[in-house]
Amino acid sequence: MTSVQHDSEADRQxxxxxVFDPKVSRxxxxxxxxxxxxxxxxxYESQFQGTNSKAEKRxxxxxxxxxxxxxxxxxxxxxxxxxxxxxxxxxxxxxDYYTPALGLTLGISLFALxxxxxxxxxxxxxxxxxxxxxxxxxxPTDEQxxxxxxxxxxxxxxxxxxxxxxxxxxxxxxxxxxxxxAAAAPLIGGLIENPHKGDPPPLFSTxxxxxxxxxxxxxxxxxxxxxxxxxxxxxxxxxxxxxxIPGGATNEFADSPTLLIHLRPDDAEETRRNAEADRRNRxxxxxxxxxxxxxxxxxxxxxxxxxxxxNRLLCPCHQSQFLITRNAQPVFGPxxxxxxxxxxxxxxxxxxxxxxxxxxxxxxxxxxxx
Amino acid sequence: xxxxxxDLAQAPATIARGTDERFQAAxxxxxxxxxxxxxHWSFLLGEIALFSFIILLLTGVFLTxxxxxxxxxxxxxxxxxxxxxxxxxxxxxxxxxxxxxxxxGLFMRQMHHWAALLFMASIVVHMARIFFTGAYRxxxxxxxxxxxxxxxxxxxxxxTGYSLPDDGLSGTGLRIASAIMLSIPVVGTWLSAAVxxxxxxxxxxxxxxxxxxxxxxxxxxxxxxxxHLALVFKQKHTQWxxxxxxxxxxxxERMFPRYALKQGGFFMACFGTVALLAGLFQINPIxxxxxxxxSEVSSASQPDWYVMFMDGxxxxxxxxxxxxxxxxxxxxxxxxxxxxxxLFTLPMLWPWLxxxxxxxxxxxxxxxRPRDNPERVGIGAMALTFFLVATxxxxxxxxxxxxxxxxxxxxxxxxxxxxxxxxxxxxxxVRVCLGLQQHDREVLxxxxxxxxxxxLPNGQFVEVHQPLGPVxxxxxxxxxxxxxxxxxxxxxxxxxxxxxxxGFFYPVEKPAEAPVSPGMPPVSGxxxxxxxxxx
Numbered sequence: 001m002t003s004v005q006h007d008s009e010a011d012r013q014x015x016x017x018x019v020f021d022p023k024v025s026r027x028x029x030x031x032x033x034x035x036x037x038x039x040x041x042x043x044y045e046s047q048f049q050g051t052n053s054k055a056e057k058r059x060x061x062x063x064x065x066x067x068x069x070x071x072x073x074x075x076x077x078x079x080x081x082x083x084x085x086x087x088x089x090x091x092x093x094x095x096d097y098y099t100p101a102l103g104l105t106l107g108i109s110l111f112a113l114x115x116x117x118x119x120x121x122x123x124x125x126x127x128x129x130x131x132x133x134x135x136x137x138x139x140p141t142d143e144q145x146x147x148x149x150x151x152x153x154x155x156x157x158x159x160x161x162x163x164x165x166x167x168x169x170x171x172x173x174x175x176x177x178x179x180x181x182a183a184a185a186p187l188i189g190g191l192i193e194n195p196h197k198g199d200p201p202p203l204f205s206t207x208x209x210x211x212x213x214x215x216x217x218x219x220x221x222x223x224x225x226x227x228x229x230x231x232x233x234x235x236x237x238x239x240x241x242x243x244x245i246p247g248g249a250t251n252e253f254a255d256s257p258t259l260l261i262h263l264r265p266d267d268a269e270e271t272r273r274n275a276e277a278d279r280r281n282r283x284x285x286x287x288x289x290x291x292x293x294x295x296x297x298x299x300x301x302x303x304x305x306x307x308x309x310x311n312r313l314l315c316p317c318h319q320s321q322f323l324i325t326r327n328a329q330p331v332f333g334p335x336x337x338x339x340x341x342x343x344x345x346x347x348x349x350x351x352x353x354x355x356x357x358x359x360x361x362x363x364x365x366x367x368x369x370x
Numbered sequence: 371x372x373x374x375x376x377d378l379a380q381a382p383a384t385i386a387r388g389t390d391e392r393f394q395a396a397x398x399x400x401x402x403x404x405x406x407x408x409x410h411w412s413f414l415l416g417e418i419a420l421f422s423f424i425i426l427l428l429t430g431v432f433l434t435x436x437x438x439x440x441x442x443x444x445x446x447x448x449x450x451x452x453x454x455x456x457x458x459x460x461x462x463x464x465x466x467x468x469x470x471x472x473x474x475g476l477f478m479r480q481m482h483h484w485a486a487l488l489f490m491a492s493i494v495v496h497m498a499r500i501f502f503t504g505a506y507r508x509x510x511x512x513x514x515x516x517x518x519x520x521x522x523x524x525x526x527x528x529x530t531g532y533s534l535p536d537d538g539l540s541g542t543g544l545r546i547a548s549a550i551m552l553s554i555p556v557v558g559t560w561l562s563a564a565v566x567x568x569x570x571x572x573x574x575x576x577x578x579x580x581x582x583x584x585x586x587x588x589x590x591x592x593x594x595x596x597x598h599l600a601l602v603f604k605q606k607h608t609q610w611x612x613x614x615x616x617x618x619x620x621x622x623e624r625m626f627p628r629y630a631l632k633q634g635g636f637f638m639a640c641f642g643t644v645a646l647l648a649g650l651f652q653i654n655p656i657x658x659x660x661x662x663x664x665s666e667v668s669s670a671s672q673p674d675w676y677v678m679f680m681d682g683x684x685x686x687x688x689x690x691x692x693x694x695x696x697x698x699x700x701x702x703x704x705x706x707x708x709x710x711x712x713l714f715t716l717p718m719l720w721p722w723l724x725x726x727x728x729x730x731x732x733x734x735x736x737x738x739r740p741r742d743n744p745e746r747v748g749i750g751a752m753a754l755t756f757f758l759v760a761t762x763x764x765x766x767x768x769x770x771x772x773x774x775x776x777x778x779x780x781x782x783x784x785x786x787x788x789x790x791x792x793x794x795x796x797x798x799x800v801r802v803c804l805g806l807q808q809h810d811r812e813v814l815x816x817x818x819x820x821x822x823x824x825x826l827p828n829g830q831f832v833e834v835h836q837p838l839g840p841v842x843x844x845x846x847x848x849x850x851x852x853x854x855x856x857x858x859x860x861x862x863x864x865x866x867x868x869x870x871x872x873g874f875f876y877p878v879e880k881p882a883e884a885p886v887s888p889g890m891p892p893v894s895g896x897x898x899x900x901x902x903x904x905x
Binding site: 034042101107109112118129194249250317330364367370 | 400401404405406443449450451457470471473474476477480509542545546548549550552553554555556558559560562563564565567568569570571605606614617618619620621622623624627628631632634635636637638639640641642643645646647648649650662663664665666667668669670671681684685686687688689690691696697698699700701702733735766767777778781
């Protein structure tokens with residue numbers, strides 16, 4: 001909005017039009033208003049030659065047509081909305097076209113309305129060129145000075161007054177700082193959760209921790225909770241397994257999903273050699289079976305694409321690739337840490353168990369990971 | 371006492387007078403009605419963002435009436451048979467309910483999502499327009515900064531929004547968000563625990579994202595959009611150079627009636643576009659993704675397009691881990707935290723950096739054509755190339771799959787492209803700008819190419835040029851000064867061809883009579899004779 005005031009006496013005197021004169025036309029009064037707003041109107045002319053020209057009639061017809069289209073499409077929208085079958089049913093049904101019909105009719109209606117308004121504005125309303133003055137830059141220097149001095153005066157009254165009264169200075173400081181913290185504390189304090197709290201600490205343990213099974217080794221289970229035997233997985237096959245505890249396959253144990261792989265004998269040989277050479281993965285394999293955490297060490301997506309031919313695990317989120325035969329070391333992509341290996345064993349009944357929890361930290365990396 | 375007659379014809383005047391007595395509205399209202407706006411198609415881009423935001427508010431309110439922001443596990447018993455009996459969160463269940471069992475619910479959901487994509491897209495294009503024309507220069511630096519904050523808020527509004535349905539895809543996005551928080555040195559684990567209320571995923575995140583998405587972020591957007599528009603109003607819009615246009619005026623139309631009416635029409639067209647997209651093009655079919663399970667993900671897991679550059683940067687980052695004693699900084703930290711921070715703060719500083727470098731502290735109300743500031747265009751081309759390579763890399767697995775390219779090759783191409791692409795595009799953009807400038811100067815100096823080739827007596831061929839200005843005694847054009855505005859480059863731009871006759875199927879106007887030279891009257895049909903061989 002223009003900040004310039006035009007109601008000064010001088011301004012009124014400069015007026016060439018007496019707006020109260022009943023003989024003055026409305027457009028002349030408008031022009032007087034423009035003058036007061038520092039606008040000069042250069043062109044304001046109809047886009048048609050003469051009144052009621054053929055071209056004008058045609059434009060009016062087109063605009064009317066668009067308005068009618070808009071109304072009809074809106075009616076069609078309402079018709080579809082009310083009467084078209086919309087409930088979801090299996091298979092190819094009329095209901096499949098409900099949303100497209102709504103979109104098409106509403107879209108056409110709004111488009112026609114939009115174009116009608118645009119055509120009206122662009123074609124029927126007179127073509128106009130106006131020039132308005134800008135008032136850029138700073139306020140007058142005396143105004144700047146006065147405002148500055150006023151601000152300084154206020155500051156002086158408050159801050160200067162405090163400066164002269166040292167007792168007040170200390171007291172305000174003592175009041176403000178604790179109150180500021182006190183105001184912020186309940187807002188932030190309630191949100192703080194100690195990530196290292198709990199036994200076992202959740203950041204470093206999964207559902208395979210024997211704590212969840214009264215200190216006994218936790219079985220490996222399918223998503224439905226049934227335990228799994230070595231012979232359930234054929235050579236070269238793999239299965240996603242979860243801790244065999246209540247809720248083990250839910251998001252309560254989001255770090256626990258594990259990939260159990262039955263390697264081919266030659267691959268298993270190489271994997272075992274590399275695992276035995278590693279301090280923490282030593283003895284974690286069971287026969288030709290190996291189990292790695294499915295949670296990518298990069299950003300926590302499930303690294304679930306198993307390339308049987310190359311023995312790689314690929315994470316579909318950021319394409320980190322882990323080599324199964326070499327302790328699941330990352331071989332490509334942004335991951336910097338290997339997938340933890342789950343120490344496998346078999347219990348008396350012949351089901352897979354985790355001999356202990358993962359020895360490496362599962363999931364995305366963080367600052368204080370040991 | 372006699373009851374006065376109510377004069378209905380006088381009512382508007384009476385009400386207006388009464389309003390003015392209370393609010394002194396007459397003068398500011400007139401100034402508003404009279405305010406002059408410059409017009410150019412590129413000034414519409416920001417309006418599209420505003421219109422999409424209004425659509426987002428309208429459709430979003432509808433969605434809240436049906437959405438249940440709860441992570442309580444329920445068994446699905448709704449209309450979609452494929453998921454019946456599946457355990458899922460109440461948030462996902464209510465999203466499915468909204469999609470299948472609310473009349474027009476899916477249409478509204480898709481409208482909301484499409485409007486969000488359009489909102490972000492128009493912000494980016496609007497920002498590019500502002501940048502390449504130098505509209506951010508003094509006195510408009512603050513509005514540039516506000517615009518970038520608006521993009522950032524929109525980014526988070528989008529992320530929190532598409533996380534809410536708690537489907538398989540959005541849960542994966544949340545997991546990555548948690549990993550990004552974890553990657554921050556020292557405070558990472560504490561930050562993630564504070565946001566998620568403990569270990570990922572916890573039971574609180576959907577409720578927290580919900581309040582952020584429907585109250586906190588839109589509140590911020592609304593406040594900043596208001597300030598953004600108020601500043602445009604106060605500082606008046608920039609304009610292109612041209613006839614009558616100076617740094618101290620605005621040439622255009624008054625806001626009312628024509629300009630405002632056109633805006634109304636554009637809003638309807640924008641709304642219509644969103645409605646068509648929402649009806650005809652499926653977006654985010656959450657029922658296909660299933661509920662979020664930490665163990666499940668499918669390939670082609672992409673975020674919405676405005677988050678894809680982040681995902682791309684994360685994919686391209688080499689696996690460099692930094693160890694400091696017993697502590698470490700994972701590679702995820704650099705693109706996702708440092709990268710995002712830099713990508714948003716550096717552009718904010720740009721107006722001041724440029725002013726400092728050029729020493730230009732003047733006020734600029736006239737836009738610059740991109741070609742007239744090659745260096746700026748180069749910088750912009752660099753930024754866009756970086757953004758584009760990162761965005762494409764965010765879908766590199768899909769590209770690798772569809773075009774049978776090695777995934778690793780795509781990653782390496784992205785890594786190299788991110789480093790080589792921007793400087794290359796800088797050089798290219800600067801050369802193109804200089805070339806365009808050169809051509810303008812050439813036309814100003816020699817005139818427009820007419821396409822008429824003349825053979826000189828010595829056998830040489832020359833093209834005849836139409837000078838744009840006066841010529842000297844020898845008929846050579848006097849060089850015209852470079853004005854930084856459009857130079858006519860074709861003969862029909864200087865009136866060599868008559869304007870086209872209006873009308874699609876038949877002419878609605880009679881074509882203007884061609885002027886007849888009295889010295890050479892047109893040849894009439896009767897006088898013509900058939901040409902014969904003469905034998």
